[in-house]
Amino acid sequence: MALVACAWSCGDHAEKTQPPRWTVRDSAGVTLVSNHTDGSVRGCITIAPDPEVVIPAGPAGPPLFRVRAGGMLADGRIVILNAGNREILFFERDGRLQRAVGRSGSGPGEFTDPRWLGRGDNDTLYVWDGGLGRLSIFDGAGDLVRLHQVRATDDQGKPVAIGGRFTDGSFLAAPGPLLFFDGTPGTIRLPEPYGRYDMETGAVDPVTEGAGMESVSGGDAIYQLPFGKMDIAEPFGDLLVVGDNGTSVLRYYDLKGRLRRVVDWVSEPVPVSARDRREYVRHFNRIFPRSHRSERDARFAAERPRFSGMVRDQVGWLWVRRYSASWEASGHWLAFDETGVLRCSVQPPNGKMTPLHIATSYMLGWRRDANDEETVVLHALARDR
Numbered sequence: 001m002a003l004v005a006c007a008w009s010c011g012d013h014a015e016k017t018q019p020p021r022w023t024v025r026d027s028a029g030v031t032l033v034s035n036h037t038d039g040s041v042r043g044c045i046t047i048a049p050d051p052e053v054v055i056p057a058g059p060a061g062p063p064l065f066r067v068r069a070g071g072m073l074a075d076g077r078i079v080i081l082n083a084g085n086r087e088i089l090f091f092e093r094d095g096r097l098q099r100a101v102g103r104s105g106s107g108p109g110e111f112t113d114p115r116w117l118g119r120g121d122n123d124t125l126y127v128w129d130g131g132l133g134r135l136s137i138f139d140g141a142g143d144l145v146r147l148h149q150v151r152a153t154d155d156q157g158k159p160v161a162i163g164g165r166f167t168d169g170s171f172l173a174a175p176g177p178l179l180f181f182d183g184t185p186g187t188i189r190l191p192e193p194y195g196r197y198d199m200e201t202g203a204v205d206p207v208t209e210g211a212g213m214e215s216v217s218g219g220d221a222i223y224q225l226p227f228g229k230m231d232i233a234e235p236f237g238d239l240l241v242v243g244d245n246g247t248s249v250l251r252y253y254d255l256k257g258r259l260r261r262v263v264d265w266v267s268e269p270v271p272v273s274a275r276d277r278r279e280y281v282r283h284f285n286r287i288f289p290r291s292h293r294s295e296r297d298a299r300f301a302a303e304r305p306r307f308s309g310m311v312r313d314q315v316g317w318l319w320v321r322r323y324s325a326s327w328e329a330s331g332h333w334l335a336f337d338e339t340g341v342l343r344c345s346v347q348p349p350n351g352k353m354t355p356l357h358i359a360t361s362y363m364l365g366w367r368r369d370a371n372d373e374e375t376v377v378l379h380a381l382a383r384d385r
Contacts, residue, residue, distance in 0.1 A: 033340035069117035070356035313358035
């Protein structure tokens, strides 16, 4: 078993006077990376406070509703999956709308529930429609090239959902909609499989299994436990990263299902407080109709999750979002390098911004403005490696 320890600054003096910030060791072919920090050190990535491009909603721009994905094409144009309006929007580099593609429907170039947009070679765009169970494939100009119906099921017989793309061109087959519940009362987590979907063969090869979403049985219904744990998965080149957000541990698998790396970091448990419960009920009842409103005595998780999202950037770093509820302002992200070492935490400007695409020198992100309208912004960033 090999063991390597390193501090943030790897000079001789630093190693003698500072404890190591991370430890890397090998155990039976699995690399174990233990980060002895919570990522509170900053400075490895700096994001410009003012955006270079702002794509607003309403009268000043196209209406944005449920933006779910976005990126930049090779010629600098910006592409956004505007899921609520069931369309793909193409913008010039300066934010001017160039073209809108798609509408509601089930025909070619139409969508019912677009959930994911990914970019392939030569600016090929893949859009996963969960409602139609198909991939729509567009070229970089926005013209429809091909429709592909996904008829595959996972090893439990449930339809898969496409949730990302690996470097070999295959897709992440994520758990589909929860179609059944085993009738067990109380809180439960049903294991959920993750696999690799090959578009040419239509087959799903299993990769690993997650613990599933922490859910509550409400008679013959099921709903996610407030502040409950769940799995979060992200393609990472030719690996799949899966984390149970009730812990601060990430597991990296190759596409044959072999565990290759385990990464952990310091994260103290935070109890769900009485204020958390009140704010959850207030927020839930504001966005859902009266017939689905949450009761104040609803069951809650005992602890808040540790993280709530992952994004792999263009240089191979993994950004992990520290957990914050949707009504909270904080939006810190932990930046792990390509080896799994936690370099620092990053707080995007303008409060709670969600990165859609992170390149070498810029970040495209989604946020809500002061009027609670959806906005897409492009910020320059600098890396100190």
